[in-house]
Amino acid sequence: MKIIRLVETTSTNDEAKRGAKEGAAHLTVWTAESQTSGRGRQGRAWSSPRGENLLFSVLLRIACLPARVPLVALVAGLAVRDAVAKLLPPSRADDVKVKWPNDVLVSGKKIAGILVESSIQGTKVDHIVVGIGVNVLTRSFPDELASIATSVSLEGRGDADRDALLEAIVENLDHDVEHVVHKGLGLIHARLERADYLRGKELDLEGGGRAEGIDEDGRLMVRKPDGILTRVSSGEVRIRTRP
Ligand code: BTN
Numbered sequence: 001m002k003i004i005r006l007v008e009t010t011s012t013n014d015e016a017k018r019g020a021k022e023g024a025a026h027l028t029v030w031t032a033e034s035q036t037s038g039r040g041r042q043g044r045a046w047s048s049p050r051g052e053n054l055l056f057s058v059l060l061r062i063a064c065l066p067a068r069v070p071l072v073a074l075v076a077g078l079a080v081r082d083a084v085a086k087l088l089p090p091s092r093a094d095d096v097k098v099k100w101p102n103d104v105l106v107s108g109k110k111i112a113g114i115l116v117e118s119s120i121q122g123t124k125v126d127h128i129v130v131g132i133g134v135n136v137l138t139r140s141f142p143d144e145l146a147s148i149a150t151s152v153s154l155e156g157r158g159d160a161d162r163d164a165l166l167e168a169i170v171e172n173l174d175h176d177v178e179h180v181v182h183k184g185l186g187l188i189h190a191r192l193e194r195a196d197y198l199r200g201k202e203l204d205l206e207g208g209g210r211a212e213g214i215d216e217d218g219r220l221m222v223r224k225p226d227g228i229l230t231r232v233s234s235g236e237v238r239i240r241t242r243p
Contacts, residue, residue, distance in 0.1 A: 001170050006032040008050075011039050013117055013131040016057035020119065020127045024059055029170060031056035038133065041115055042236060046133050053151070054134040054162050058170055063124045064181040070101065070234065071218045073116045075180050076130050077102035078188055079172035080112045081195050083165055084134065087157045097197035100211075100220045100237070104134075105197050109150035111135050132169065136162050185216050204238040211237070 002025065009015050014037075015030040032055050038046035048055055060072070077098040084104060085096040095107045104112035115131040135151035137160070152160040179187050193199070198211035198220065209222040212229065219231040 001027045001029060001167070001174075003029045003031060003166070006030065008032060008034045008036065010037040011035050011131070012055055012057040013039060013115060013129050016059045016129040016131070017117070017119070020059050020061075020129065026059065026061040027170065027174060028059045029056055029166070031166060039115055039131070040113055040133075046113060046115075048133060048135075049138060052135075052137040054132070054136050054166055056166055057129050057131040058173060060128040060130060060177060061126075062128060062178060062181055063126070065123070066118070066120050066125055068181045069116065069118045069125060069128060071180050071185060072118075072128055072130060072177060073102040073114055074098070074100075074185065074192060074214070074218050075177045075188065076114045076116065076132065076173055077104060078192055078195060079169050079176070080104045080114065080132060080134060082172050082191075083168035084111060084152065086168065087152055087160055087165065088155055092155065096195075098192065098195045099197040100214055101218075101234070106150050106155050108197075109148055111150050111152070111155070130173065134165065134169075136160050136165065185214075185218055189214075189216060198237065198239070202240040204240045208240070 009032045012030045012032050034050040035055055040046040081096050081098050081104050085093040097105050099105050102114040103110050112134040118128045119126045137153050138151045139153050141149045176188055192214055199213050201211050203209050209224045212221040212223050215221055219233045222230050
């Protein structure tokens, strides 16, 4: 793993995409103390106070089928989950979950987000950029986030070492990702099931439905009120809060 450290950039995903074009190697990492145009999924912004959190992107040079790219997000979510869980007291580790497809939550509050962007050449993937933001040291969130976001510090580890966390996440990702994109989710499926935040929860979907786990292809299984099992392959789902 080679780590390129930046004080400020637009987005570490931009750095990784540029690096990919310039020939950077598999598992090169770009990390920054702050981003001026940090991006989240679904066109949202990702903002983070300078120097408090972990903002980084990993370049993966994996020539897999484009259809396998969504599995990378699941592997990355689990990689972050496991690394964050190790920082918390053992009694809290089970509170760290992956919310399909790739948010990481602690007791229902978001601690990390992941943005996967890929480049396709012909019928194969040329490279994949996995952008990861983990709230590490932030103790005070803006009003609109305060009830839905948390950080490693707020969960009780005020002395968390951002470098060690970054390395643990990249090691976890490297351990599983190539196997999963070539052979499928089998190797990590049981771990994913244990970490699945949505499982058993009623979802805020047209016509309702209850999450019933993640299938071997990485799709969210949803049982509709009429008993039919449907599978959601992309997007985002919310838990139903109203009765
Ligand atoms: C989300 O939850 O919507 C995904 C957030 C991803 C944020 C990270 S921070 C590092 C990398 N650079 C970006 O611009 N985005 C990702």
